[in-house]
Amino acid sequence: GAVVSQHPSWVICKSGTSVKIECRSLDFQATTMFWYRQFPKQSLMLMATSNEGSKATYEQGVEKDKFLINHASLTLSTLTVTSAHPEDSSFYICSARAGGPGELFFGEGSRLTVL
Amino acid sequence: GENVEQHPSTLSVQEGDSAVIKCTYSDSASNYFPWYKQELGKRPQLIIDIRSNVGEKKDQRIAVTLNKTAKHFSLHITETQPEDSAVYFCAASFTGTSYGKLTFGQGTILTVHP
Secondary structure (H helix, E strand, O other): OOOEEEEOOEEEEOOOOOEEEEEEEOOOOOOEEEEEEEOOOOOEEEEEEEEOOOOOEEOOOOOOOOEEEEEEEOOEEEEEEOOOOHHHOEEEEEEEEOOOOOOEEEOOOEEEEEO | OOOEEEEOOEEEEEOOOOEEEEEEEOOOOOOEEEEEEEOOOOOOEEEEEEEOOOOEEEEOOEEEEEEOOOOEEEEEEOOOOHHHOEEEEEEEEOOOOOOOOOEEOOOEEEEEEO
């Protein structure tokens, strides 16, 4: 299957700093990528849809100025958590579809801990 | 938007027994229904999916059924093994647009006892 790689796999930062997470499609081009957030023992909640070359579409309740998404190429989308706070600590997972409707491929996930 | 409800939240079975997880969805336009298995701290892995033009699909010990009229679909795992223990998520999406974003159910923690 298609491969989606996410980096870093885990990061610890101080409150108030910004953290960037990268999501790459390694063997296919992804015009659309999705960013999910998962709290412990909970489901995956869609944060935003990342569109190559245009602005991301955010889900209701997700602050676009806090979670900056950039999809500058067909293989890379980035999520930047700005001015992170302890409540932003979570597992962030990106996903992409390898052309056409159907299976979503997920990255390994990035565990963010904000101290 | 789409809303997916999943039950039960936890399921405990003995090795060799069958396990059934059920989901309902709200948007009648949804036409793609995947099931994902997620082990602790890892990415979700697709185990089976079904599209709205079929009512049932089977892959070895795993099967999924879909009732479009009632807007519910189920995952069936037969002859369960301890390595089946994980969190299972159902999801639904409408693939008629280039986005096709997935909405996930709340998840079911399956524990298979040896």
